[in-house]
Amino acid sequence: MMEQEIHAQAEAAKAASYRLAVLRTDERNAALSAMADALTAHTDEILRENAADVAEAASAGTRASYLDRLRLDEERVAAMAEGLRLTAALPDPLGREDYSVRRPNGLEIRRMCVPLGVIGMIYEARPNVTADAIGLCLKSGNAVLLRGGSDALRSNRVIADTLSHAAYGAGIPQGAIQLLAMKDRAAVDVMTHLTGLLDVIIPRGGAGLIRRIVESSTVPVIETGAGVCHIYVDRAADTAMALRIVENAKVARPSVCNAAETLLVHESIAAEFLPQMATLLCADGVELRGCANTCRILPNIAAATEEDWSTEYGDLILSIRIVEDLDAAVTHINRYNTGHSETIVTNDIRAAHDFQQRVDASTVYVNASTRFTDGFEFGFGAEIGISTQKLHVRGPMGLDALTSTKYLVYGEGQIRGSVPAKK
Amino acid sequence: MMEQEIHAQAEAAKAASYRLAVLRTDERNAALSAMADALTAHTDEILRENAADVAEAASAGTRASYLDRLRLDEERVAAMAEGLRLTAALPDPLGREDYSVRRPNGLEIRRMCVPLGVIGMIYEARPNVTADAIGLCLKSGNAVLLRGGSDALRSNRVIADTLSHAAYGAGIPQGAIQLLAMKDRAAVDVMTHLTGLLDVIIPRGGAGLIRRIVESSTVPVIETGAGVCHIYVDRAADTAMALRIVENAKVARPSVCNAAETLLVHESIAAEFLPQMATLLCADGVELRGCANTCRILPNIAAATEEDWSTEYGDLILSIRIVEDLDAAVTHINRYNTGHSETIVTNDIRAAHDFQQRVDASTVYVNASTRFTDGFEFGFGAEIGISTQKLHVRGPMGLDALTSTKYLVYGEGQIRGSVPAKK
Missing domain, CATH: 3.40.605.10 (Aldehyde Dehydrogenase; Chain A, domain 1)
Incomplete structure (x- = not known):
């Protein structure tokens, strides 16, 4: 009937x-x-x-x-x-x-x-x-x-x-x-x-x-729609820019699919960068969950589990992983992402190029927030959804x-x- | 295992x-x-x-x-x-x-x-x-x-x-x-x-x-691949061209998906056109199956059943239907085709345009054989298949x-x- x-x-x-x-x-x-x-x-x-x-x-x-x-x-x-x-x-x-x-x-x-x-x-x-x-x-x-x-x-x-x-x-x-x-x-x-x-x-x-x-x-x-989006902060990143981009991508509108869920940080800058990041995001009310190395630098945050890496929180939660190089960042992203949006923050032209070539996602950014992935921001004048x-x-x-x-x-x-x- | x-x-x-x-x-x-x-x-x-x-x-x-x-x-x-x-x-x-x-x-x-x-x-x-x-x-x-x-x-x-x-x-x-x-x-x-x-x-x-x-x-x-392809011979067709195209599309290689399976003929030319067509195709060894009106003009052929209209013979068999106008031809095609290739034979510019606009198929021809639907013939230099x-x-x-x-x-x-x- x-x-x-x-x-x-x-x-x-x-x-x-x-x-x-x-x-x-x-x-x-x-x-x-x-x-x-x-x-x-x-x-x-x-x-x-x-x-x-x-x-x-x-x-x-x-x-x-x-x-x-x-x-x-x-x-x-x-x-x-x-x-x-x-x-x-x-x-x-x-x-x-x-x-x-x-x-x-x-x-x-x-x-x-x-x-x-x-x-x-x-x-x-x-x-x-x-x-x-x-x-x-x-x-x-x-x-x-x-x-x-x-x-x-x-x-x-x-x-x-x-x-x-x-x-x-x-x-x-x-x-x-x-x-x-x-x-x-x-x-x-x-x-x-x-x-x-x-x-x-x-x-x-x-x-x-x-x-x-x-x-x-x-x-x-x-x-459409699932977004486990990453930001990779490279060793050659402008860290002030990285702070702005991570905060925007996580905090501005955490419920949407182009919000960031995981932060990857190059090991050579982690000890300096992560405490600044933690201070900023804690003031925004963000809960942080880190890998073992992250937890050594930020001893007050929770440990991330395997499940965290593939979770779209849609909320004020950010998982953090320290990676030894760009290759490890790309491997992590290609394993856990949903093919939505990924960002590298770097001033190194080779790192930017390699990241854009090797990351498998609909949109790969250099030095910009993941939040721009949207039909209006891309100049289409309309949006039916975001295909992953x-x-x-x-x-x-x-x-x-x-x-x-x-x-x-x-x-x-x-x-x-x-x-x-x-x- | x-x-x-x-x-x-x-x-x-x-x-x-x-x-x-x-x-x-x-x-x-x-x-x-x-x-x-x-x-x-x-x-x-x-x-x-x-x-x-x-x-x-x-x-x-x-x-x-x-x-x-x-x-x-x-x-x-x-x-x-x-x-x-x-x-x-x-x-x-x-x-x-x-x-x-x-x-x-x-x-x-x-x-x-x-x-x-x-x-x-x-x-x-x-x-x-x-x-x-x-x-x-x-x-x-x-x-x-x-x-x-x-x-x-x-x-x-x-x-x-x-x-x-x-x-x-x-x-x-x-x-x-x-x-x-x-x-x-x-x-x-x-x-x-x-x-x-x-x-x-x-x-x-x-x-x-x-x-x-x-x-x-x-x-x-x-x-890929299924092809119930049609040729519509319009009232304004060059009938000598129509004979060549139908024979080529049916006989040249009947087992392939871009071969024609059904011939639609405008009623105003059917009595003159169909006997010529039948003589030509019978000499090629083609079995014809017609609608009731076709069988009145070609009394020696078998009657087409409802199933014939949606069958890809892949063989020397052709179903034939007389239609009252272009609208009926388009309706028949959009109902029974597989979205592969369709041809109109006509010298009338309006009929050609309407047919190309209204027929729902990957390729809609005016005055050419359906057999050209192929990656090499289209200039791609290769073919993975034909998407329907x-x-x-x-x-x-x-x-x-x-x-x-x-x-x-x-x-x-x-x-x-x-x-x-x-x-």
């Missing part, structure tokens, strides 16, 4: 995707503007439904930080509308040609950027993701099937309804926006097996959710991540080889 | 991949040349092992066409060596920059082409795939874990041993080339669950093998398909936002 309902929604999205793929840029942009206006016009209704979600979650004893992510106010609704307008203003990712050749036989081959088709999004608490995802998918010519957090169901429903109504009124093909409106967790399993209907699933949420989807999905998945895998897209995902290609070949009757002689 | 052995091989490949990724272009190319020389030098040994595989398969009653694919001779070994030399001569896919920006805060961001890491290849009979795959993976800086057909195990082993020895002698890191040397089919299941060790699996073989891998693998898979999915790569895969990207960011101490005020 639920399975049939989800299939019907996916079929509708698929049918719409073919018509959506051939809409012009100005048609898609006009729809995004109309959708932004509709959000603003329906602010009261959206806040009413959201208040019901928040009240229900609160009465179930949900913790305050979670309620804060769930809660909308006028300002947040206005920000969603503004997000849609900014999306409309971005360059169209479709229709660009990224390869072309005229072959000796006269065939003219062009490779064009086209939509993926139907995108599945699975996400948790924040209802603003509903508006963001719909906006980015339509901008890139894709239909979308959304599965939001069940605590936010009323909010997601009113947002999706408001946007769908405005979109279809502005010429987006009926059915292009689909929200799964059941709370049943089994809906996720149905969704991850819609092979042939969904072209990709992008999960956004906790590590457990993402792992479960990656392991069970038969639809291709873009893995290597296939299709790696690192911050802008609109291009929601596209594929198609070869268009123009001939004048060319055939290949000769037809075998008649028998 | 077998699982541990495969894990150990994958770990060795992973360790080698980090060192391989930083080899220079000339180092990788020199290794490919040494490998080509080694193949030639070991021709006798390779032919001896291959003869044992062929003898065993023959005594097990394997059919002749399969034995022919399995069999090597001096010419085929020479062709493998020549393939490695051609691969060495191709441009290096690594190290190119495809995005760069200097941000307002002074950060310099560059996106570089890097290897995927470790590539898993699962394939069937032909032992030459072993040499091709090793060559293309090393050229693109990737380690490789190979699982060939068990009938070709002796041949694959001697080829992989010969190439590994030459490669390691020429500076390729030890362990970069791994062949699974067990016949047990369960090895494929172990391989498709090497998450974190393999970056991608590329299966090449029958539809059943590929489907099984796509459905069970937790490692990302690039789907939309993520990462679509259509013929050249060396670029074996690469990912890495952002290299250069800063001078930049931090993002301010660290929260001290408590």
